[in-house]
Amino acid sequence: MPHGTPDWGLKGPKSTVYGLDDMAELAVRLGSPVSYDRRGDVMFHEDFSQGLAAWTWNCTGDGCGRALDCMSAVAAPYGIKLTTGPDDGDDSWILHSMYLPQLGLIGLEASCMPTDDMGRFVLDVLFFDGVHSTRFWADYNHATGELEVPNDAFVLQVVATPGVQQVGTNSFFTFKAVMDLATPSWARLLFNDQAYDISAYAPWVVLDPSAARMEFYLVAYTAADVSVSPTIDRVVVTQNEPIGG
Numbered sequence: 001m002p003h004g005t006p007d008w009g010l011k012g013p014k015s016t017v018y019g020l021d022d023m024a025e026l027a028v029r030l031g032s033p034v035s036y037d038r039r040g041d042v043m044f045h046e047d048f049s050q051g052l053a054a055w056t057w058n059c060t061g062d063g064c065g066r067a068l069d070c071m072s073a074v075a076a077p078y079g080i081k082l083t084t085g086p087d088d089g090d091d092s093w094i095l096h097s098m099y100l101p102q103l104g105l106i107g108l109e110a111s112c113m114p115t116d117d118m119g120r121f122v123l124d125v126l127f128f129d130g131v132h133s134t135r136f137w138a139d140y141n142h143a144t145g146e147l148e149v150p151n152d153a154f155v156l157q158v159v160a161t162p163g164v165q166q167v168g169t170n171s172f173f174t175f176k177a178v179m180d181l182a183t184p185s186w187a188r189l190l191f192n193d194q195a196y197d198i199s200a201y202a203p204w205v206v207l208d209p210s211a212a213r214m215e216f217y218l219v220a221y222t223a224a225d226v227s228v229s230p231t232i233d234r235v236v237v238t239q240n241e242p243i244g245g
Helices: 023-029
Strands: 041-046 056-059 065-069 079-083 091-098 105-113 118-128 132-141 146-150 156-160 173-180 185-191 194-197 204-207 213-222 231-239
Touching: 041 091, 056 065, 065 091, 079 091, 079 213, 091 231, 105 118, 105 213, 118 173, 132 173, 132 185, 146 185, 156 185, 156 194, 213 231
Parallel strands: none
Antiparallel strands: 041 231, 056 091, 065 079, 079 231, 091 213, 105 173, 105 231, 118 132, 118 213, 132 146, 132 204, 146 156, 173 185, 185 194
């Protein structure tokens, strides 16, 4: 029986399955964590299956820390549990630092499994160009169900209200922030099935001669005098994001 491709092209009709032209879909079917918003070109992704070597971390309060979580994840085997201290405002965070890419639209995406007394879950991007540092902070406030970004005095402003998210084992929401480093300015936030244009808001910019680089923080805060331990999974950093929603 002959093998190879048909003489009329590289693809032929199949009677039982369909061919697949979309490489992003192929990657997801093969296990890629880039399954939520597939726009942009991936620079970094993390599902914590290979440990925590790519991350720096810190936290505040007694008993705070971080650890791989084998009981909760968007997809097996692991997420990362961020444990805060027991006092209102205590936090726990992880940081990934990387080279400065060509300036343009950048995205940071992560999924979070909240707990009852979690205060805020923050996507925090710092962009250093050798003269200034530009901070793109976007948070989900679990007490109010609101999304917030700071003004130029770093006072938080509500930009959208997707609502308080479900609490429970493996109840994750997904949050993505897209910003333009060239301008610099905000572009949009995505939260589960909704997209919000926040291009009218400005990031926080200060003089800072630090070496050029980018830093990506994922931060969890407690809102009560009790330690909280939300789980984070499926972190994706993209470049060349499209303009518009």
